[in-house]
Structures are given as structure tokens and as C-alpha cells.
Amino acid sequence: MSRLRNVRNWLDERFGWEDLIAPLRKKTVPLHRLSYWYFLGGITLFLFVVQVLTGILLLLYYRPGANEAFESVQYIMTQVRFGWLIRSIHSWSANLMIFTAFAHMFSVLFLKAYRKPRELTWVSGVILLFLVMGFGFSGYLLPWNTLAFFATKVGTEITGQVPIIGKPLMIFLRGGEDVTGATLTRFFGFHVAVLPGLATALILVHLLLVQRLGISVPPKLEVEWTANPSAKREMKFFPNFMLREMMAWYVALGVLGLLAAVFPWNLGVKADPFVSAPAGIKPEWYFLFMFQTLKLIPPKLWFIDGEVLGVLAFGAIALLWLLLPFLESNNTSRTKRWITGAAVFALAYMAGMTIYGHFAQ
Amino acid sequence: MISPGDRLSPPLPRRRFVEVLLGGGFLATVVAFVYPVLQYLIPPKEADLGSDSVVAGRTGELKPNSGKIFRFGNRPGILIRTSSGEYRAMSAICTHLSCTVQYRDDMQHVWCACHNGHYDLNGKNIAGPPPRPLELFEAQVRGDEIFVRRRRET
Ligand code: FES
Numbered sequence: 001m002s003r004l005r006n007v008r009n010w011l012d013e014r015f016g017w018e019d020l021i022a023p024l025r026k027k028t029v030p031l032h033r034l035s036y037w038y039f040l041g042g043i044t045l046f047l048f049v050v051q052v053l054t055g056i057l058l059l060l061y062y063r064p065g066a067n068e069a070f071e072s073v074q075y076i077m078t079q080v081r082f083g084w085l086i087r088s089i090h091s092w093s094a095n096l097m098i099f100t101a102f103a104h105m106f107s108v109l110f111l112k113a114y115r116k117p118r119e120l121t122w123v124s125g126v127i128l129l130f131l132v133m134g135f136g137f138s139g140y141l142l143p144w145n146t147l148a149f150f151a152t153k154v155g156t157e158i159t160g161q162v163p164i165i166g167k168p169l170m171i172f173l174r175g176g177e178d179v180t181g182a183t184l185t186r187f188f189g190f191h192v193a194v195l196p197g198l199a200t201a202l203i204l205v206h207l208l209l210v211q212r213l214g215i216s217v218p219p220k221l222e223v224e225w226t227a228n229p230s231a232k233r234e235m236k237f238f239p240n241f242m243l244r245e246m247m248a249w250y251v252a253l254g255v256l257g258l259l260a261a262v263f264p265w266n267l268g269v270k271a272d273p274f275v276s277a278p279a280g281i282k283p284e285w286y287f288l289f290m291f292q293t294l295k296l297i298p299p300k301l302w303f304i305d306g307e308v309l310g311v312l313a314f315g316a317i318a319l320l321w322l323l324l325p326f327l328e329s330n331n332t333s334r335t336k337r338w339i340t341g342a343a344v345f346a347l348a349y350m351a352g353m354t355i356y357g358h359f360a361q
Numbered sequence: 362m363i364s365p366g367d368r369l370s371p372p373l374p375r376r377r378f379v380e381v382l383l384g385g386g387f388l389a390t391v392v393a394f395v396y397p398v399l400q401y402l403i404p405p406k407e408a409d410l411g412s413d414s415v416v417a418g419r420t421g422e423l424k425p426n427s428g429k430i431f432r433f434g435n436r437p438g439i440l441i442r443t444s445s446g447e448y449r450a451m452s453a454i455c456t457h458l459s460c461t462v463q464y465r466d467d468m469q470h471v472w473c474a475c476h477n478g479h480y481d482l483n484g485k486n487i488a489g490p491p492p493r494p495l496e497l498f499e500a501q502v503r504g505d506e507i508f509v510r511r512r513r514e515t
Binding site: 182 | 402403404430431432435436437453455458459460461462463473474475476490491492
């Protein structure tokens with residue numbers, strides 16, 4: 001024990017260690033019956049770390065390129081010891097991370113944690129969510145199997161529907177007119193360099209903001225607590241909440257290991273641009289609600305293409321979502337209810353459309 | 362009274378000049394970096410391996426009421442032999458979101474699996490989301506080879 005203290009003292013003298021973690025020691029987490037929702041952000045972060053670590057491991061054997069990508073993933077899964085496990089964890093963790101990121105966002109929405117002064121935390125969080133979906137989209141293509149090939153074709157083509165900037169954007173994404181090996185190389189670059197860099201920077205900003213602003217309390221409780229300060233209950237972040245958080249991570253790791261081991265991710269059939277698309281092409285579940293919506297819009301509405309309209313609508317909604325805290329005018333309970341209503345609707349819509357899309361042929 | 366601001370006023374134009382010069386220089390530097398990077402990001406145009414005519418298959422390869430995908434340059438095309446034995450060729454890229462179509466012998470027409478799009482044997486979009494017909498090619502039997510070529514614009 002004294003050894004440890006020696007190391008700590010040594011570090012402290014050279015690094016001002018105590019000063020550095022002082023804010024963490026001061027930080028508190030409000031305690032109430034909804035406190036459990038505070039875990040979601042941390043779990044998402046944990047899964048991100050898992051992604052970085054397993055991603056680096058996969059990089060040791062993965063080769064981008066139309067002629068070797070599929071084979072290299074196959075090699076990882078059949079030859080490399082525990083390769084199947086690492087890849088399976090990477091895939092499962094990606095899906096869980098997207099799920100927890102969405103859950104985190106909705107919990108923030110319902111607990112109204114985006115209100116002043118936390119607007120920027122919300123904005124950085126929503127951009128992170130978009131990045132996470134970008135990770136999903138770019139990573140999906142990398143094994144270069146048939147499903148991924150056509151999903152990418154359709155996905156980038158949808159981007160191409162956007163008026164004016166769509167076509168150049170699509171060519172930029174694809175690295176040419178069609179989805180080819182060039183697309184794979186690009187997506188690989190996005191997936192392992194561009195997106196991780198952006199995401200890491202934004203995560204730091206996000207955490208810094210959370211650290212600076214403290215943790216939000218639901219409005220009702222806030223009113224109660226300011227009226228009656230003795231009712232206020234909180235917990236030290238460090239080490240108390242941190243330990244609980246780590247328990248949650250441990251559980252997440254357990255779930256992850258279980259899913260990865262019991263339901264290993266399969267690889268499918270190698271993509272061939274000169275083979276017809278197989279029946280039942282569907283995007284990953286987190287894009288399904290958009291996909292299904294686009295499918296339901298009639299091909300021609302008045303004089304514009306239905307697709308174009310759908311894509312523009314989603315773009316507009318994404319922008320509004322990003323700016324949501326700024327749409328809430330000062331504390332009139334009307335707008336508050338309006339935003340909660342929108343959130344409930346969005347959640348119901350996404351869940352409904354996802355289930356519908358899953359069962360629709 | 363002379364305020365400090367007044368005293369500064371004579372050299373101000375010179376100061377502006379330096380500012381503009383510095384600012385302009387900085388801007389030019391940024392442009393000089395950004396422009397090549399942006400250009401770099403745009404993939405070079407692939408030379409469309411301009412095949413106007415390819416051998417899509419051989420007679421006897423396809424039985425009536427079937428189809429196959431062939432390479433037309435770097436794009437897929439589809440060659441169909443109708444139940445009456447005629448050959449038809451068209452682009453295999455669905456006009457909806459560019460999946461590769463296939464021939465369905467049970468429906469006797471062209472089908473896209475991605476979003477259930479249907480085309481008839483002239484490439485006309487008859488059901489589902491596709492907004493435009495498939496580009497129809499010319500198929501010709503010469504000896505035992507089936508030549509496919511792009512139609513001349515009329
Ligand atoms: S891509 Fe063919 S129907 Fe959508």
C-alpha cells in the first residue's frame with residue numbers, strides 16, 4: 001500500500017496529479033429514482049473503447065481491397081486464433097453501442113438534460129450519434145460481402161438523390177461512379193482514421209462539457225430541490241459513482257461476451273458486382289426506419305421524386321434535432337410539452353417502423 | 362485635448378495596409394492548401410472502357426425463358442432469352458437505387474430484389490419503385506455468338 005502511495009506522491013510532485021483529479025473529486029451525481037439513466041452515456045463510452053481495441057486487433061489481419069477484403073475476414077474467422085471472437089465482439093459491440101447511444105439520447109431528451117446551459121453538450125452528442133452511424137455504415141462494407149455491397153450501393157445512391165450536392169457527394173463517397181474496390185478503400189479510410197479522429201475529439205469535448213456543467217437534474221426535481229435544499233441527495237462521482245459505473249461496464253462486457261460467443265457474426269457470400277442482388281436486401285436495423293419510410297413514400301409526389309422528398313425531410317429533421325435545445329423558448333411549459341411530445345412520437349415512430357421494416361418483405 | 366486615438370490616426374492607413382497584406386497572404390496560403398486537397402478528394406474519371414459492343418454469350422448457353430448477367434464495360438448488363446427464343450439485352454442496373462436486376466422465369470420478366478421493382482422485356486418499368494425504364498441494348502446473333510451493343514441515339 002505504501003508503495004502505491006509512493007508512486008502517487010512521485011507522480012503528484014512531477015505532474016500535479018491531485019490538481020488534475022480534484023474536479024473529479026468535487027463532482028457529484030444527483031440521486032433520485034431516475035438515476036439509472038445516467039449510466040447509459042458511460043456504457044456507450046465503454047463500448048466505444050471496446051470498438052477501438054478490437055478494431056486495432058482486426059487491423060492486424062484485415063486487408064482492404066476488393067480482391068482480398070473478404071478473404072482476409074475469412075482468414076481472421078477461420079485461421080487466426082480467436083479471430084472469430086474478436087470480429088464477433090467488434091460487430092456486436094458496434095450494434096450495442098448504437099443502441100445505447102440512441103437510448104442515451106432519448107433519456108437526455110426525456111430528462112430534459114439538454115436545457116440551458118447544456119445546449120452544446122446536446123449538439124456535440126447528436127453529432128457523435130451521427131458519427132456513430134457513420135461508423136456503422138462504413139464498417140458494414142468492409143467484409144465485402146454481397147449484402148454489404150448492395151446495402152452500400154443503395155445507401156450511397158440515396159445520398160445521390162439530394163439535389164445539387166448529392167451527385168458529387170455520392171461520387172466522393174464511392175470514389176467513382178460505382179461501388180467498387182475504390183469505395184472499399186475509402187470506407188476503410190473513413191472507418192479507421194477519419195471517423196475515429198473526429199469521434200475522439202468530440203468525445204473529449206462532450207466529456208469536458210459534462211465535467212464543467214455538472215450533471216443535470218430533471219426539472220421537477222430541480223424545482224423541489226431548490227425549494228427545499230435539505231431534500232437534495234447526491235453521490236460523489238469519484239469513487240462512488242465511478243465504481244457503480246464500472247459494475248455496469250462489467251455487466252455490459254458480460255452481455256457482449258455472451259452474445260459474441262453464442263451468436264457469432266457470420267460473413268455471408270463474397271460480393272460480386274456482376275451478380276444480381278439477392279432477395280430480401282435490408283440495411284442494418286438502425287437504418288431500417290429510414291429505409292422503410294422511403295419505401296412507403298410514393299415514387300412521384302406532385303412533381304418531385306418521392307425519394308428526394310424523403311431524403312430532404314430526413315435531412316431537415318436531423319438538423320432540427322441537432323438544434324433542439326435552441327427551439328425551446330424560455331420555460332413556457334407549452335414548448336416543453338411540445339418537445340416531449342415530439343420525442344415520444346419520434347421514439348414510437350422509429351420503433352414502429354423498425355419492427356414493420358423487419359417483417360415487411 | 363488630444364486623445365490617444367487621434368495620435369494613432371496618421372499611421373493607420375499604413376497599418377491597414379499591413380493587415381490586408383498579412384490577411385491576404387494568410388488567405389492565399391489557406392486556399393493554396395485547401396484547393397489541392399479538395400481536388401485530391403475527387404476521384405479521377407474512370408475511362409469508360411468504351412466498349413460499345415461486347416459478346417454477351419453464346420447461343421445454346423441460354424435456354425428459352427432464362428437470363429444471365431454479362432459485363433458491358435465495367436457495368437452489368439442482362440441478356441434474356443424469351444420463351445419464344447428471342448434474345449433481349451438491357452442494362453442490369455436498376456433505375457431506382459442501382460441494385461443489379463435479375464430475370465424471373467416464373468414471372469417472365471425482369472425483377473429487382475432490392476425493393477421489388479419490375480420491368481417488362483422491353484426494359485419498361487411496370488411496377489414497384491423504379492422511376493425510369495432500363496436502357497435497352499441491341500442484341501444480335503452472329504454465328505454462335507450473341508453481340509450486344511448500345512443503341513445509336515436517334
Ligand atoms: S434498387 Fe431496384 S427496386 Fe430499388
